[in-house]
Amino acid sequence: MASEPVDVRYDDDKKGPSSSDDFPREVDESASSIPVLDPNAEKRLLLKLDTYFVPIIMLVYLTCFLDRSSIGNVKVAGMPQDIGASPKQFSTAVSIFYATYVVFEPPWSILMKWVTPRILLTGLCTVWSLTTIFSGFIHNVAGLYAVRLILGACEAGLFPALNLYLTMVYKRHEQGIRVSYLFVCTAISGAFGGLLAFCILKMDGVAGYAGWRWVYIIEGIFSFIVAPIIWFGLPNDPSNAYFLSEEEKAMMKVREAQRAQYMGSEEFSWEEIRISLKDPKLYLSAAIQFCQDILLYGFSTFLPSIIVSMGYTSIQAQYLSIPVFLFGGICFIAFAYISDRTCIRGPMVFLANIPGIIGYILILCPTSNPVKFFGTFLCAVAVYNGPGLNLTWLNVNVAPHYRRATAIGVQQGLANTAGIVAGQIYRTAPFVLGNGFSVGALGASQLLIIAKWFYIRHRNSQKEKIANGEMEDTRKVQTGDRAVDFKYHL
Template sequence: MASTTPVDAPEPKHESHNGSVSEHSDPEISSPAAEEKLHPQAERKLLIKLDAVFVPIIMLVYLSCFLDRTNIGNVRVAGMPEDIGASPAEFSTAVSIFYATYVAFETPWTLLLKKLTPRLLLAALCVVWSVTTIFSGFITSVGGLYAARLVLGACEGGLFPGLNLYLTMVYKREEQAKRVSYLFVCTALSGAFGGLLAFVLLKMDGIAGKAGWRWVYIMEGIFSLFIAVVVWFGLPNDPSNAYFLNDEEKRMMRVRAAQRAQYMGSDEFNWDEVWITLRDVKMWISAAIQFCQDILLYGFSTFLPSIITSMGFSSLDAQYLTIPVYILGGLSFLALAFVSDRLCVRGPFVAFANVFGIVGYILILCPTPNGVKFFGTFLCAVAVYNGPGLNLTWLNVNVAPHYRRAAAIGIQQSLANSAGIVAGQIYRTAPYVLGNAFSVGALGLAQVLIGIKWLYIRRCNSLKEKIQAGEVEDTRRVKTGDWELDFKYHL
């Protein structure tokens, strides 16, 4: 057996009910706390209370974020490009450049979340992108549109990875897919709500001498500004000492923190965790899968009104026809995420959801009646929302401790969200054959990568079991966090 240095020597560990091990690096969290078993009914009540406060706030802020990002798809069919003199190529560039700053700022914002505190960082970013959205209603040139999209990207880049990281500060590994699903349900709701809101706001065309698409930006920006206030007053920096918990519930939160101490790790930033992340094979495969899935997410969520219009529906009808499509996508994700958490299985559900997307895009591409093509968009929605959400959860639960996970989420999201640049370029002209064909090809590649990652993680679990049994020599370079022998990866 390979010898270990004092740094690698394991500290006392305690088996948690999910099979992972708790390391107590925090002196305030004692070993007895980790060994304490919470009453299941009391813990369920605590989770209900946590969900009742955290989930609405998190969903609202992400809803406003995605609404302000994707409303460019709603105003496209309402005459915005013509009013500011934007050609199809320039409009596609405006969609794509959002992701230039989005990708660049994701990892820095994620690593700064604890230092700046979640409440301050998330509320401040929300204020800036809300004001930018309001000002987007007054742009008169392509340059103004470019500037607004760049600022939006820089601010919104910190939200999604930041919220995911915040969820890991509240919930255990086996509780996370359901909560991450709420974020992706918001992307679906933003599409449904955005389509309905755009349908209503576009009827304000001519009020105060402003075109309807300008009112879409102005009113949705004002809505987001109110959400920033909710985040500031409603989101606690330390979930374990949240203002809405009583003394007994705070004690239970400390016990839960002790039980997942290995998963969370130290509060002190350590560059070693970033370097370990950069050598993590499963993170890179996860990023590649997410890139493929995000091509669907950003192409579909931004251009669905245009795709439906290309089927022969009017621009106004296209706004409300998106609503049932988005709702189905959101509901399907809630269902699969619930089962995924119950079984602690991730990859197979991503692959399962992608099958619906492959069939859906094929129906849209083939010379089928418009009704069949529209039905295809419902199938696509299943893959559009389940794929990115479940894949991100798959990464969340398999990386530890905190700053290694923060780096992994930031890097994965930075690489994956560059797919938004691609999405803006492949959906240029109706009937969007290139965009839909590219999307189904991305799904096919994702299926292959999911299989590779599943086999790799299964091999890692098998290696740990053999090392524990003394069957093979321990040659691991990293022996902490998720590479602890008792940390079992979710397949």
């Protein structure tokens, strides 16, 4: 495995950036024989992995979120009036998406390896693309409900599957910035969606179709084109990717060995699922994610409407939302980079929420429209950092694979019920209920973050005492993330 071109060295003490974070010394009696990759060679490998995988992963998630959130763009373009939807029925259409979304997330995440990433992601992308195209031909509320339910069932598998795919490629301390790329796509989709809608709406009347219908048709066609890119671009086994040389494939095998405890067995295990379902970290994380998703789904879907409520026109709202979304995405990349470098997770979520609280207060208070618009930029900091960093916090602290797959699926399933809430609280301008509920959710999230941080610190302290012989080890589960040498990221 460690041929000379691979540029590895052996380190009996296992100290170094390639192994100390992910491979506890007690995992294997032969751990001392595991190579430690040369840092410069590993950096070049990471750059190559990012170059090939990240654009595809970002592209597919961008199209997914674009198709999902475009309902906010078509709302201000007259879609509800054209199909005879009342404000209450339209809010129901926004919320009903999450009825199937939350139900299908856990099974999709658990089945990802069995179905294989390539088949699962390509199949789901194909179906939701066609559903988006058909959305451009609906003529009543029942049709809108139907396409939203199908869209939710298909898109439910995407984020958990992509998130798990990242854990198959990257180490724990490399994941924050990569997960940030996914959430940045939600920001890009908001910005690009606004720009795209602004341009496509000018097609109003072409071939006898309203502009909002063309928004769905064109966005759906764009998503459909992405499906074959997924099939050919994301191999089921990243360590044997088509673009890797033999030396680089050997390096990937070394990285797999270094991440052995974090990844765990490839065999499906009901016991791992049961362990995960009893883990307090899962439910604390889900509660935090629920609060943060109130912002994510409310803000990303209704920002154009919020801007219109400030006195701007619907066309102005489409392009004014662009810098807000982009600013949120840039801030997320910065926070995620710092989080990965320091391996600090919870405090970064807490810190990012502070501008969001200030932003919502500015929007709610009797301030001028420019001040309210400035408040949306502050909100954007919390909107993307909160869900993304919190999910990374769960990712890096749950192992092995099926325990983590269960945790991600259940956390996302529980948290995404926030989408149902978001659709109900943002009904009528000036959206005092929606914005007030959002700032309240941020406050609750801050308290939950503190609680989870103290809980994880307590578990780390217990492990340290057990390792030092200061405490008797009476734990029933001592594998994966429960191993004494597995240090949780705070």
